[in-house]
Amino acid sequence: VNSGHSNMSGHVQSRVGPVQWLKPYTDEVLVELGQTGVKSLLAVPVSFVSEHIETLEEIDMEYKELAMESGIENWGRVPALNCASSFITDLADAVVEALPSATPMSTSKSTSAEADNDPINYFVKLFFGSILAFILLLSPKMILAFKNNLL
Structure with missing residues (x-):
């Protein structure tokens, strides 16, 4: 959410190695968002029903670090459904x-x-x-x- 307005977009992760994957890539979008002045970002990994390596390490750690380095100050992620x-x-x-x-x-x-x-x-x-x-x-x-x- 940015300046009280709801701005949403979809991005694809799970890219492995040099093989072409679905775009836009999340890492590229994070850098772009930070460069355009986005200060707060909430990640919503809709395709994951449980916490695992992609949510706990890739999103929570790697993407958060990249977002912060790119100028995004507030980072959050909606938790997976798990065993709710x-x-x-x-x-x-x-x-x-x-x-x-x-x-x-x-x-x-x-x-x-x-x-x-x-x-x-x-x-x-x-x-x-x-x-x-x-x-x-x-x-x-x-x-x-x-x-x-x-x-």
Whole structure:
């Protein structure tokens, strides 16, 4: 927020290495904002539902330091949803509502076979699926759904 007016814009991070990525890059925008006189900035990482290396180190430390060096004096970040009970409840509600009509995701046979044989793809799905399942199973709505034999 700048001078009492709401100024918002979107920027992309997660760029790794020399490969071209979506633009505008957050680091370039931070320097530009500082050079144009922006003094206060609030980062809202909308694509992250939990705190992790990109929020805790890249945004909170690296981008904050770059912003301060560029002339931005006030830096803040909206925290990730993490395990906020309202977020978990809404997520559990969405899962329970989708269950009666849930169908497997459709993929072509060749793509599915390739994905099944890719160990990295398998472990990524297993890892994140396990985390999501654990979080959902601990939510009150999911426990209630089990008790009511909805699952």
